Amino acid sequence: MLLSAQTTACTSTYRSPDWPGQITPFGTPGWEHSAARWLRGLLPARYSSYATMTGQYTVLARHVQLQLQHEQRALRVGLHTARVDLRTMGVSDQVIEQTIRLYATELSVLHDTARSVRLVTRALLNGAGLPRTTW
Numbered sequence: 001m002l003l004s005a006q007t008t009a010c011t012s013t014y015r016s017p018d019w020p021g022q023i024t025p026f027g028t029p030g031w032e033h034s035a036a037r038w039l040r041g042l043l044p045a046r047y048s049s050y051a052t053m054t055g056q057y058t059v060l061a062r063h064v065q066l067q068l069q070h071e072q073r074a075l076r077v078g079l080h081t082a083r084v085d086l087r088t089m090g091v092s093d094q095v096i097e098q099t100i101r102l103y104a105t106e107l108s109v110l111h112d113t114a115r116s117v118r119l120v121t122r123a124l125l126n127g128a129g130l131p132r133t134t135w
Helices: 031-040 045-049 051-055 057-088 093-127
Strands: none
Touching: 031 051, 031 057, 031 093, 045 051, 051 057, 057 093
């Protein structure tokens, strides 16, 4: 989370390592728009046509969290079933192992992304004066 080190007009700020580099710092002009742009980029392209999704930042952030949760579940299932399922499909052991490594890497990336999304969501909610939620 971005924390203000001072409360004067000349503030120095701390940016959490979880804060996405593509989003301008919390509290700077336009940070919400850069956050929304980053969040939209995490969803399938078809969602960009939904005004509710693109115009309501909290709805957008919530849906991104749901999307990431489902992607993580799918990867976990893939990890747990890859050896048996892919072997019965005739896939070579080498490709199966590459697939498992790919799933594990992507799961780690999604975990980090989900942590950043939660941080950005809290910032959007707090910036709008809305109460924090547990989702």
